[in-house]
Amino acid sequence: MNELKVLILDDESRITEKLKYHLEKRKFNVFTANTPNEGFAVLEKERPGVLILDVMLPGMNGLDILKKVKQEYPNLEIIMISGYGDMDMVIQAMRQGASDFIRKPFQIMDIQLAIERTEKFLLMQSKLEAAENRGALVSKELEGMIEKDFVGDSPQIKKVLQMALKAAEDGDVNVLVTGENGTGKEIISRIIHFGSPRKKQVFAPVNSSAIPETLLESEFFGHVKGAFTDARDEKKGYFELANKGTLFLDEIADMPYALQAKLLRAIEENRIKRVGSNKEIPVDVRIISATNKNIEELIDEKQFRIDLFHRINTIEINIPPLRERPEDVLPLLKHFVKDIAKRKRKSVPGITPALVTKLQRYHFPGNVRELRNMVERAMILADSDTLQPEDFPLRGEDTAAKPALTNGTLNIDEHEQQLIEAALKQTEFNQTKAATLLGISRDALKRKIKKFNIEIVKGIGLDE
Ligand SMILES: Nc1ncnc2c1ncn2[C@@H]1O[C@H](COP(=O)(O)OP(=O)(O)OP(=O)(O)O)[C@@H](O)[C@H]1O
Numbered sequence: 001m002n003e004l005k006v007l008i009l010d011d012e013s014r015i016t017e018k019l020k021y022h023l024e025k026r027k028f029n030v031f032t033a034n035t036p037n038e039g040f041a042v043l044e045k046e047r048p049g050v051l052i053l054d055v056m057l058p059g060m061n062g063l064d065i066l067k068k069v070k071q072e073y074p075n076l077e078i079i080m081i082s083g084y085g086d087m088d089m090v091i092q093a094m095r096q097g098a099s100d101f102i103r104k105p106f107q108i109m110d111i112q113l114a115i116e117r118t119e120k121f122l123l124m125q126s127k128l129e130a131a132e133n134r135g136a137l138v139s140k141e142l143e144g145m146i147e148k149d150f151v152g153d154s155p156q157i158k159k160v161l162q163m164a165l166k167a168a169e170d171g172d173v174n175v176l177v178t179g180e181n182g183t184g185k186e187i188i189s190r191i192i193h194f195g196s197p198r199k200k201q202v203f204a205p206v207n208s209s210a211i212p213e214t215l216l217e218s219e220f221f222g223h224v225k226g227a228f229t230d231a232r233d234e235k236k237g238y239f240e241l242a243n244k245g246t247l248f249l250d251e252i253a254d255m256p257y258a259l260q261a262k263l264l265r266a267i268e269e270n271r272i273k274r275v276g277s278n279k280e281i282p283v284d285v286r287i288i289s290a291t292n293k294n295i296e297e298l299i300d301e302k303q304f305r306i307d308l309f310h311r312i313n314t315i316e317i318n319i320p321p322l323r324e325r326p327e328d329v330l331p332l333l334k335h336f337v338k339d340i341a342k343r344k345r346k347s348v349p350g351i352t353p354a355l356v357t358k359l360q361r362y363h364f365p366g367n368v369r370e371l372r373n374m375v376e377r378a379m380i381l382a383d384s385d386t387l388q389p390e391d392f393p394l395r396g397e398d399t400a401a402k403p404a405l406t407n408g409t410l411n412i413d414e415h416e417q418q419l420i421e422a423a424l425k426q427t428e429f430n431q432t433k434a435a436t437l438l439g440i441s442r443d444a445l446k447r448k449i450k451k452f453n454i455e456i457v458k459g460i461g462l463d464e
Pocket residue numbers: 148149150151152179180181182183184185186187188250290292332368369372
């Protein structure tokens with residue numbers, strides 16, 4: 001099958017089906033939709049490279065769809081079809097970013113040629129992008145597979161990723177990912193799986209601390225009918241279900257001691273026995289484990305088996321907490337702001353330098369997850385187009401921070417300047433708000449800013 005995914009959106013199913021039939025024969029990967037809603041659902045799910053779009057659709061003009069699609073999927077190439085192909089329409093469509101235009105009635109050959117032209121363009125674009133992204137962290141393809149973007153600028157996170165990609169290459173080596181809650185252990189584990197030769201097989205995340213202890217063995221290894229009171233049917237366990245794929249054991253340190261020995265045997269021998277059976281079943285799984293605990297301490301306390309530890313940590317990847325890599329705060333912040341705006345269909349708000357500084361100084365006990373939650377909260381509650389420090393109340397922060405008199409003098413001018421600077425800072429240099437806070441008019445504030453030669457810091461745009 002040709003790699004290129006093509007979506008045909010036309011209200012006449014006769015046309016979509018006919019095109020699908022012919023284009024599939026030419027080895028394109030074809031999807032069809034007869035309404036805009038169906039079309040958007042396919043775009044979201046399949047992320048095609050090319051959209052063949054009818055100009056006239058019931059309920060929504062094709063040009064409006066073109067505009068909306070280009071906003072949401074800027075890299076999608078669009079070939080417009082129309083039975084009303086007047087020049088005006090062609091020009092408008094091209095202006096709005098359509099890459100080609102075909103008039104009804106058309107020959108299949110016309111469409112095929114248009115797709116091939118577009119395909120060449122896409123190929124050129126992806127080469128350019130690859131060149132641009134040489135410094136990027138994870139390829140778009142891999143991000144697509146893990147369904148999440150992986151972001152960061154710090155040398156620490158780049159090293160983590162480099163190790164993950166190395167571990168991925170091997171396909172069989174067991175990996176232990178360590179780090180505090182919310183540092184990205186699961187996302188790294190997904191990168192290891194989906195970057196590996198096992199990528200087409202299952203990635204099975206299991207959190208054993210969420211399973212009642214009595215069921216753990218049968219959940220992992222399965223059971224035969226009648227093995228225990230509730231075993232009415234035979235059942236496969238995680239090892240069999242994840243066969244040829246990856247078993248992701250989250251919170252491995254919480255695994256009960258008794259089960260650890262059984263897990264060790266399964267990993268060492270690549271065979272399991274279902275509960276209630278003596279038959280050995282061969283299994284082939286890669287184990288990626290994760291923990292936020294210090295397993296060596298647990299070994300000393302006899303809560304974790306050292307032999308299992310050696311089996312699961314052939315490669316150990318430690319993700320440092322966010323507070324130790326403040327360079328990642330800005331790229332993550334920008335990423336979450338854009339991502340959440342897209343999901344909530346809102347415009348992307350700006351970010352002020354003071355907000356970035358505030359967050360870079362914060363200790364983030366909940367790490368990247370906490371940052372994401374903060375952004376989501378701020379974007380729901382904030383009422384300005386720019387996110388301000390006060391939209392991000394931090395744990396342990398005195399939210400009613402007042403400007404303090406710091407220099408101990410009684411000189412009125414100096415105190416006046418200090419108060420103005422504090423008010424400006426507190427309001428993210430919004431002069432109207434600062435004036436209100438100071439109880440003076442905006443003009444009076446402007447005069448004083450000039451008098452004291454106070455520097456005004458502008459907001460950071462997302463696209464610089
Ligand atoms: N570098 C990153 N780039 C983008 N998103 C990230 C990054 N690191 C973490 N995240 C996001 O932060 C959230 C938490 O990540 P994840 O679930 O992988 O952390 P975890 O360490 O497995 O957490 P826990 O220990 O609580 O299970 C997710 O929404 C994830 O997508």
